[in-house]
Amino acid sequence: MDIDMIEISKALSNETRLNILKWLRSPEENFPPQGGCLSEPVDLKGGVCVSSIQAKANLSPSTVSNYLDTLQRAGLLLSERHGKWTYYRRNEETLGCLAEYIKTEL
Amino acid sequence: MDIDMIEISKALSNETRLNILKWLRSPEENFPPQGGCLSEPVDLKGGVCVSSIQAKANLSPSTVSNYLDTLQRAGLLLSERHGKWTYYRRNEETLGCLAEYIKTEL
DNA sequence: TTTACATATTGGCAATTCCCGAAATGTGTG
DNA sequence: CACACATTTCGGGAATTGCCAATATGTAAA
Helix, strand or coil: CCCCHHHHHHHHCCHHHHHHHHHCCCHHHHCCCCCCCCCCCCCCCCCEEHHHHHHHHCCCHHHHHHHHHHHHHCCCEEEEEECCEEEEEECHHHHHHHHHHHHHCC | CCCCHHHHHHHHCCHHHHHHHHHCCCHHHHCCCCCCCCCCCCCCCCCEEHHHHHHHHCCCHHHHHHHHHHHHHCCCEEEEEECCEEEEEECHHHHHHHHHHHHHCC
């Protein structure tokens, strides 16, 4: 697992993106139940769809979509598409490596 | 100790600033001996003067001075002036808090 | 005080980021 | 197929950052 510290830092240097990461720590506390419209039940692994995140962030859909993409390209989020919806969740592996990196290499 | 995650992330989202932080982990390995021109011996606590950092970073003095200021305002560096020289060193307290913050709050 | 040197501050242009609306794409439904 | 809806991509104006040269400030030595 290699940490691109610059990409990650850029991704983290925006309040909304930081909040999205924090909200996704407890999806059930911060977002309505997910996956209710899916035809088949799927394990969403705590993932939340873009529109739920957009409603909470109070920014335009395109901005939120861009932010989620930024976080994903930095390796901080994972996404999974089910039907019309894309569910984003935290990538705990990268977040763990990040804390470790800061402690041991930065 | 409060972490301003946005300021810190902005400070870390530049390769040279990241390198400066890493170089300052082992000043004696990365920079010439410091404080040799001072009239009285002082404990520099591993601090390195701007010109030594500038020589290694290979950027203009004003850019490096700005970068050091950015890192200090984010709480990542400490500075101490002795004579004509300003010696910068890592602020390990903030760096420790940062790793802790990422692990427990981000 | 004059000079030299270390550093900090200022001004400015190029590049990047922020955030949006508009348009495009993907996907299930009638 | 046509339509509605979720999301992504595109284009652009405002704000911020990157980096420099020029200038200003602080400090020690001549």
